[in-house]
Structure formats: C-alpha cells, structure tokens
Amino acid sequence: MVSHDDVKYVARLARLRVEEDDLEMYSGQLSSILNHIDKISELDLADVEPTSHVLKLSNIFREDVSRPGISKENALANGPSVENDAFRVPAILEG
Amino acid sequence: MNLLRLTAVEALKHMGEGTLSSVELTEAYLSQIARHDGDVSAYLKVTGDSARNEAAAIDAKKGDRAHLAGLPTAIKDVLCTEGITTTCASKILENYEPIYTATCVRQLMDAGIVTLGKTNMDEFAMGSSTENSAYGPTRNPWDLGRVPGGSSGGSAAAVAAGEAIWALGSDTGGSIRQPAAFCGVVGLKPTYGSVSRYGLIAFASSFDQVGPITKNVMDAALMMQFLVGKDPLDSTSVVYPSEIPLPVERDLSGIRMGIVKELVGEGIDPGVMTVFNEAVEKLKAAGAVIGEASLPHSEYALPAYYILAPAEASANLARFDGVRYGLRAGETNDITEMYEQTRSLGFGEEVKRRIMLGTYALSSGYYEAYYGQAQKVRTLIVQNFEQALEQFDLLISPTTPTTAFGLGEKTDDPLTMYKSDICTIPVNLAGLPAISIPAGLSEGLPVGFQIIGQAFTAPKLLQAAYSAELAFGFDKVSPLIEGRDQDGI
Numbered sequence: 193m194v195s196h197d198d199v200k201y202v203a204r205l206a207r208l209r210v211e212e213d214d215l216e217m218y219s220g221q222l223s224s225i226l227n228h229i230d231k232i233s234e235l236d237l238a239d240v241e242p243t244s245h246v247l248k249l250s251n252i253f254r255e256d257v258s259r260p261g262i263s264k265e266n267a268l269a270n271g272p273s274v275e276n277d278a279f280r281v282p283a284i285l286e287g
Numbered sequence: 288m289n290l291l292r293l294t295a296v297e298a299l300k301h302m303g304e305g306t307l308s309s310v311e312l313t314e315a316y317l318s319q320i321a322r323h324d325g326d327v328s329a330y331l332k333v334t335g336d337s338a339r340n341e342a343a344a345i346d347a348k349k350g351d352r353a354h355l356a357g358l359p360t361a362i363k364d365v366l367c368t369e370g371i372t373t374t375c376a377s378k379i380l381e382n383y384e385p386i387y388t389a390t391c392v393r394q395l396m397d398a399g400i401v402t403l404g405k406t407n408m409d410e411f412a413m414g415s416s417t418e419n420s421a422y423g424p425t426r427n428p429w430d431l432g433r434v435p436g437g438s439s440g441g442s443a444a445a446v447a448a449g450e451a452i453w454a455l456g457s458d459t460g461g462s463i464r465q466p467a468a469f470c471g472v473v474g475l476k477p478t479y480g481s482v483s484r485y486g487l488i489a490f491a492s493s494f495d496q497v498g499p500i501t502k503n504v505m506d507a508a509l510m511m512q513f514l515v516g517k518d519p520l521d522s523t524s525v526v527y528p529s530e531i532p533l534p535v536e537r538d539l540s541g542i543r544m545g546i547v548k549e550l551v552g553e554g555i556d557p558g559v560m561t562v563f564n565e566a567v568e569k570l571k572a573a574g575a576v577i578g579e580a581s582l583p584h585s586e587y588a589l590p591a592y593y594i595l596a597p598a599e600a601s602a603n604l605a606r607f608d609g610v611r612y613g614l615r616a617g618e619t620n621d622i623t624e625m626y627e628q629t630r631s632l633g634f635g636e637e638v639k640r641r642i643m644l645g646t647y648a649l650s651s652g653y654y655e656a657y658y659g660q661a662q663k664v665r666t667l668i669v670q671n672f673e674q675a676l677e678q679f680d681l682l683i684s685p686t687t688p689t690t691a692f693g694l695g696e697k698t699d700d701p702l703t704m705y706k707s708d709i710c711t712i713p714v715n716l717a718g719l720p721a722i723s724i725p726a727g728l729s730e731g732l733p734v735g736f737q738i739i740g741q742a743f744t745a746p747k748l749l750q751a752a753y754s755a756e757l758a759f760g761f762d763k764v765s766p767l768i769e770g771r772d773q774d775g776i
Binding site: 232 | 382383384386479480493519522523525584586589590591593594601605608609610611612613614615619620621622623624625626627628630631634639640642643644646650656657659660661662663664665666667669700701702705717742
C-alpha cells in the first residue's frame with residue numbers, strides 16, 4: 193500500500209506538489225498499479241541478466257570535430273525569464 | 288476523383304502525371320479539416336497558410352519533383368518543428384517554439400511533404416485514449432462518442448477522417464498501433480533504432496520510436512523509406528541494413544505465422560476475436576502456414592513496462608523545471624518552490640502519476656525490487672520473442688483487446704486504461720517492429736490485426752502485411768469520408 197506520506201515523499205523527490213484533496217486518489221491509484229506490478233515477484237529471476245536496452249550498442253564515438261553550436265538568441269528564445277543574456281532563477285545561494 | 292480517398296502513392300502518381308496539383312490536394316484536406324475538425328479535434332494547430340504556400344511552391348517548381356512532393360502530412364505534436372509551436376499536448380509547453388526540427392520530420396520535409404499541422408495526443412505520449420491532452424480529447428471519426436486511442440490519437444483520427452493523407456506518430460507501448468486499430472487505419476512501429484529520435488520529445492528513451500500512420504500498407508512502406516537512417520544526433524540510431532522496397536502483389540505461400548496464444552485468450556473481446564479468427568482463415572486461404580506460438584512471460588510485460596517506462600519518464604521529464612523553456616509558475620524566491628509550483632501547474636494528472644510511479648520505483652530501498660527486477664523480466668520477454676521467431680517468420684495477434692471505447696469510460700481507473708495496451712507492450716520491451724492493419728468491423732467499429740517481425744526486417748513485415756491487407760479486403764472508411772462521397776467530390 194502506498195500511504196499518504198509515501199505520496200508526499202515521492203512527490204517531493206520528483207519536485208511535484210500534491211494537494212491534500214488529491215492524496216487519497218493518488219495513494220489508491222498508485223497502490224492498485226503497484227499491486228499489479230508485484231506480479232513480477234512470482235518469478236525466480238536470480239539467474240537472469242538485466243536488459244537496459246535492446247540494441248547491443250556501447251560507447252558510440254564520433255570524430256572530435258568542432259561544429260557550430262546554437263546561438264545565444266536561440267538558446268534564450270524560450271526562456272520564461274531572461275535577463276542580461278542569462279536565464280533568471282531564484283537565488284540558490286544564501287547571500 | 289475523390290481526393291480524400293487517394294493514398295499517398297496514388298496521389299504522387301496523379302501529381303507526377305499532371306492530372307492533380309499539390310494545391311488542389313492540399314485544399315481538399317484543409318477543407319475537410321475546416322468542415323470536421325471542430326468535432327474531431329485531431330489537430331492542436333493547423334498550419335493552413337504555410338501549407339498553401341508550400342503546395343503552391345511545389346506546383347510552380349519546374350523540373351524533377353521531390354519524391355514525396357505535395358503530400359499533405361500531419362505531425363504528432365511530440366515532434367519538434369522549428370518555428371511551429373510544439374506542446375506535446377502539455378500546458379508546460381504551451382508556448383514552446385522549438386529552435387530545430389526533428390530529424391525524421393526534416394527528412395520528410397526535404398522529400399517534399401506539405402505540413403498540415405500538429406496533431407493532438409496524450410500529454411507527453413502517456414495514455415491510450417488521447418483524453419490526457421491538456422487541450423481536450425480527440426474523438427474517433429467512426430463514432431464521435433468514442434476515443435481514437437492513444438497516444439497518437441490525433442494522427443490516427445486525422446488519417447481516418449480524411450484530414451491528412453498520412454501522419455507521423457510515435458510508439459512507446461502501442462501509441463501508433465493501438466490508435467491505428469481504433470481508427471481503422473494502418474500503423475507501423477519500426478524496430479527500435481531504425482528512426483532517429485532527435486527532436487522527439489522523450490518519454491521513455493529505450494522504448495520510443497517514431498513511425499507512419501497511413502491509409503494502407505503501401506503508404507507505410509513509402510514513408511519508411513524516408514524515415515530510416517543513422518543520425519549523428521541520435522547515437523542509438525543505426526544504418527538500416529537493407530533497402531525498404533514497396534511491397535508487391537503476392538500471396539503468403541510458405542510464410543509461417545504464429546498466433547500468440549497468450550494474446551488471444553482471456554481478456555480479448557469476443558467481437559474482436561471473431562474478426563481476428565476470420566482474418567486468420569483468409570491468411571490460410573492466401574497460403575500462410577498458421578500455427579500456435581507462445582510468449583510464456585507476456586503476462587509480466589505490462590507490469591515490467593509500468594516500472595521501466597515511468598522510471599525513464601521520471602528522469603526525462605526532470606528537464607521541465609521552468610528555467611530554459613516552457614511554463615514558469617510562482618512568484619517566489621525559493622527555487623525548490625518554483626520547481627514544484629511550475630511542475631504541479633504544468634503537468635496533468637497522468638503525467639504526475641507516472642512521474643511519481645517512476646520516482647517510487649527508482650527510490651532508495653525499492654530500486655532493486657522494482658527497476659532491477661523489471662529489467663530482468665525484459666530479458667525474458669526478449670528471449671520469448673527470439674524463441675517464437677525461430678519457429679515462425681512472423682507472429683500475429685489482435686492489436687487491441689477491444690474496439691474503441693467510449694469517452695470517459697476508463698479515465699477514472701488508470702490500470703484498466705493501461706490494460707488496453709496488453710497486446711502491443713510486449714513488442715516494445717523487445718524493440719521489435721510491428722504493424723497494425725484493419726481486418727474488419729465489429730459492431731461498426733474497426734478491429735486491428737497485429738503482425739510482429741524480427742528486428743530490422745521491415746521489408747519482410749511490410750510485404751506480409753500488404754499480402755494480408757489484400758487477403759482481408761477491408762475497404763471501409765469512416766463516415767466523415769463516406770459522407771463526402773455523397774457530396775460528389
């Protein structure tokens with residue numbers, strides 16, 4: 193079971209806010225989904241290798257050649273708050 | 288000539304011969320959009336003016352025509368288009384104007400398509416009904432009281448309503464095939480790695496794949512010729528190992544097809560099974576050798592998927608933080624507060640649910656029990672398919688357990704909604720190619736027939752699907768196109 197506190201904890205980890213009124217809904221739904229997911233525990237997986245990716249690829253390299261990057265104007269074009277050619281954010285350091 | 292009934296291949300032929308102009312074709316689709324999209328809501332944005340300009344420029348151009356010149360195309364709003372708002376059907380990207388175009392879209396544009404607009408979808412491609420769009424649901428052209436499927440519901444509905452000659456979709460757990468099935472059109476999920484994901488807004492990166500939604504198999508093959516290829520900007524894309532020819536008229540003699548026994552039993556609607564079984568008889572009559580295949584671990588595919596995909600999504604969607612693009616909410620001096628307010632206001636319920644589910648599965652103390660185990664289940668599913676595809680050339684099943692369901696019918700219960708992808712999800716876990724083609728109607732609604740192939744064998748899959756399409760002889764179109772026939776276009 194996913195408790196109200198679990199929902200709050202996970203929401204906090206994910207930088208989401210869940211309203212008090214919605215805690216019951218999310219805890220119920222997440223519990224029912226996880227209950228279904230728990231079916232996996234029926235399987236003996238001790239000797240099975242994990243698959244993170246279906247293509248057997250690793251370390252794709254390319255030549256280290258310089259190429260144009262995006263312009264400052266383009267990079268900032270979609271910023272919701274831009275000032276002095278930079279993204280403006282609330283202060284992250286005390287001072 | 289009914290322009291709304293023309294396939295892409297037929298339209299190209301007429302335009303090449305000079306009996307049809309790009310402008311005429313584009314206008315036919317734009318007028319169908321004007322007439323019906325108020326009801327269907329397949330599009331989030333229609334780029335009518337630029338479509339007309341593109342079509343006129345193609346008509347004015349002397350000399351050789353580009354390969355796909357003048358084909359009016361709909362693009363799922365999960366794909367970035369430079370200068371055209373791309374929302375992913377989310378409030379958090381309401382005003383987002385990408386500064387680049389997705390590679391797969393660029394390749395089609397370079398080949399001459401006319402862009403009609405961006406189609407509706409479940410927010411961030413999370414859903415099976417297109418009801419999770421922040422901009423309202425799309426409706427099924429066969430019955431406006433029903434969903435078109437999802438998450439590429441807008442693209443499938445656009446093709447089914449005669450509002451695009453073909454469309455681009457994306458498929459993470461069935462998001463091309465399931466809506467194609469519900470809307471009576473063809474949808475192909477290519478092998479993972481065939482099509483560049485650069486510019487595809489990421490949901491679950493080890494599953495996501497872009498593919499065609501078309502009126503028939505021939506058009507799907509045509510679009511695939513221009514979608515595949517290695518892209519230096521997506522290091523998981525590969526050089527497609529073969530040419531992808533257009534299929535030819537041929538029967539199915541000697542083709543071994545395995546009915547996946549776990550996907551035809553319990554939980555599949557009897558009406559769907561009736562159409563499926565009739566379709567199998569038609570394949571037999573066309574020479575196919577039909578047997579029973581087994582994916583013994585398929586019942587664990589849905590649980591594994593709902594750990595892995597949300598886990599990947601929770602990481603991918605961390606980028607929506609109100610700093611570089613998209614919505615920012617809250618007048619606050621606290622950065623964590625700003626993140627939380629932005630994301631809570633910007634994301635819809637299903638997206639929040641999946642982010643929380645994925646975060647939970649990756650969190651300390653649960654990682655091994657959920658994520659680690661699910662990755663092992665993924666191995667079993669891959670092995671199941673390998674074994675089944677040693678015995679058979681292709682695997683077959685219904686695409687979906689039911690036909691299109693009613694709007695609002697499953698929105699209160701996420702798990703029930705998730706189960707509408709039970710036949711498609713196993714394929715994504717293994718990264719294989721699969722196509723849905725319409726096989727018939729059940730109580731007036733289309734039923735999709737799924738054919739699954741080995742990795743990187745699109746030519747074989749498309750040829751078999753084309754032969755199956757001929758055998759099925761399904762030639763019904765939605766009432767929105769049928770109605771236009773009577774208008775004598």
